[in-house]
Amino acid sequence: MFLRILILAVYLWIPGCLWATSNLALKLRVLNEVLLFVREKYVEEVDPSKLMDGAIEGMLERLDPHSEYQSPEERARMTEKLRGDYEGIGIAFEIRNGILTVISPIEGGPSYKLGIKAGDQIVKIDGKSAIGIKEREVFERLRGPKGTKVHVSIRRAGVDSLLEFTIVRDKIPIRSVPYAYILRPGVGYVRITRFGSRTGEELEAALDSLEAEGMEKLILDLRSNPGGLFTAAIDVAEKFLPSGSIVTYTKGRDPEVDEEYVAEAEPDEVHPYYPIIVLINHASASASEIVSGALQDWDRALIAGQRSFGKGLVQHQFALSDGGALLLT
Template identity: 60%
Template sequence: MGWKRTGLVVSGCVFLAALLIGVLSLNNGIASGGTVYTQLQVLTEVLRLVTENYVEEADGTALVDGAIAGMLDKLDPHSTYLDPERYRRMQERNRGTYYGIGVSFEIVDGDLTVVSAIDGSPSHKLGIRPGDVIVKIDGRSAKGIKQEEVFDKLRGERGTIVHVTIRRPGEEDLHEFDIVRDQIPIFSVPYSFLLRPGVGYVRMIRFSSTTSDELEEALQKLEAQGMEKLILDIRGNAGGFLNEAIEVADKFLAAGKKLVYTLGRIPDSSEEYYSTGRGKHTRYPLVLLIDRYSASASEIVSGAMQDWDRGLVVGETSFGKGLVQRQYQLKNGGALLLTVARYYTPSGRLIQRDYSDKEKYMSADADEGDEETPPSSEPDARPEFKTAAGRVVYGGGGITPDVKLTERWIYSSLQRTLDRSYFDFANRWVNETRYQPPSFDEFREDFEVTDEIVRSYEAFLKDRGIKYEPDSLRAEIDQVRSGIKREMARNLWGENERWQILIESDPQVHAAIAALPQAELMARNEPTGDWQTRSR
């Protein structure tokens, strides 16, 4: 589906005058009766009075931005105005690349601290490690630097050089690096590995322009390693490009199956999408792991797999965002994301949840670590549909999983207190001991965080002034050992290995593994639904 573009001048009264002229020129009669015309005259008059008479000089651009926000607030929660800076960041994220040195970072007590160097990036190739503190950039102190300043200083044109000075935990001498900026990927499939022999795991965190290609690469890698079953983890994936969701679903289904369809008011917003037959991964058992923050494109994929009985959906009821936004670029460099259609799963389910109470609706976006489900109705109060094999599924409030999980992986207050300290301690311990195991597999299977290491960690906490209750630490000693071990893995290998240690304690991943036999039974059949070619 192609994107349409329109323009809007966002600059005080000029903007409103242009908008007024545009409205009066519409052919669909929106200004008939004078209602919209009159209100725009009032809006222009209010803006003039404010800019001329308010007690302080008013920012005209901010006022107009506020007027736009107020107008869109009368629509659905997902129709949004992006100012030029927000739009630039969104484009970068969706494009899947930027130019820089390739580190993720945190600013801790004013210190610019490397969390990880992205695999294959210039920083990774030079040996920059987690825990390294960038103390100078091009000879100037980085102490107290702000996040936006980091982006400005470390990102830049491809091939340009930035000089950084690094302090490494456990070492007295500073390290000097000349780093040549290059293209840095923003991965949407950051983790893929075998959980156990034959069982693949893929983590997908967004649907950007590179997602389907990243997924294909991950699947081919795992299949070469002997994968016979797959767990696709799309928990927390809030969505992205519709076409990428279609391409992802297409990988797992034979030709000619409806994947999703959209219905809108304008003619080209209503479309049907079918599988192409190009998918190479149509047979092995598939479990999709979702939660309350899986939304939009995630629900398209999980809904299609569920309707076609191609994959078993495990987890929590998903968010329930069944609205399609079209992107309109504006003349000020910003963009309008405007809802133009609703999407439906192959069986005809509208996944959109009620948003009449917007505050309640959007509260499901905020991860507070509680155990409440999204504010959606109970399944028995929602419309029923049938999958291709005749199973009952529900519309009107997200994707209801086939296997519903109630146990969640929730950090205690102690773990939230200690989380950063695991990173700092592990980096110092690895650097000071020069520990280097033969392989990650041996480390994962054989390495133990001993009592001696735990005592060193407690001394580290005391030295850092981090307060905790010793009895609480002992009660959660398994989580403490896991926290230290996963940060050691990150220091020694990278983010993929850290994640492998992390999810060993994830009860929902264990439940997904336990559900694989059900997925195997599903994969043996190839049902056909009578709604496959149903007319809209």
């Protein structure tokens, strides 16, 4: 059964619109013809679903570098990443030459507690070979509900036989504020690596702790922070700005997206007016630029480092019928 694309031409009796909609209908018809020719005549059998994904991605590439289509799987992983936790065995991994390799166990997680180490190679999962495993399969086979078990066989350098571990899955936090400490007397250092749903909460705890230790100056490190949730950037900025300060604003072709975002923290929620230095580099983007820009505009912080990435754009997320999402500038 051939995949068909439903073509609907809407004719609006406004000058120019009739031609535009007719031309669009023709292009959709051509796309349908190309798809059918590829299905029937291409030298190898192809997956029509992947072809359509490619067509969607190609269309969005014509817009800007940041508008994108997320498959249902990609959307789920992104949601998980921004939410701030997941349930699994707690490792950072990489597939090297087809072998699932542990980059590092997450401190405090189940793998860490069992003694799994950086460099360990997971060659079997529940008795089945993991050689040649794909990233998608890693998530499917190692992640699962808290309290469930998974058995892994590990090859470790210097050990002749495989090491066997039965791991009880647990909730694994994905921290966005991994480091916060007193650098020298009176000077605090806080590192933010991403902007997720818990970033504001984590930063608040870090600042309270450092202030209790006598912090009088702050270094806020946003280097190589690619951004994340727009709302998290507002939450971070308003910890240092008085209520009513404009953090940022959006403006687009659709007036409905034109909006000002204002700091709304109560006076007792704003942290003391101590000197702040914000560190950025070429890889500081999106939400990182919103925070650093707002603090600079209100003379609340000195920005140091390199020119940032320069992503002065915001993407709105639209849910799609296949479970995926459209991120549109």
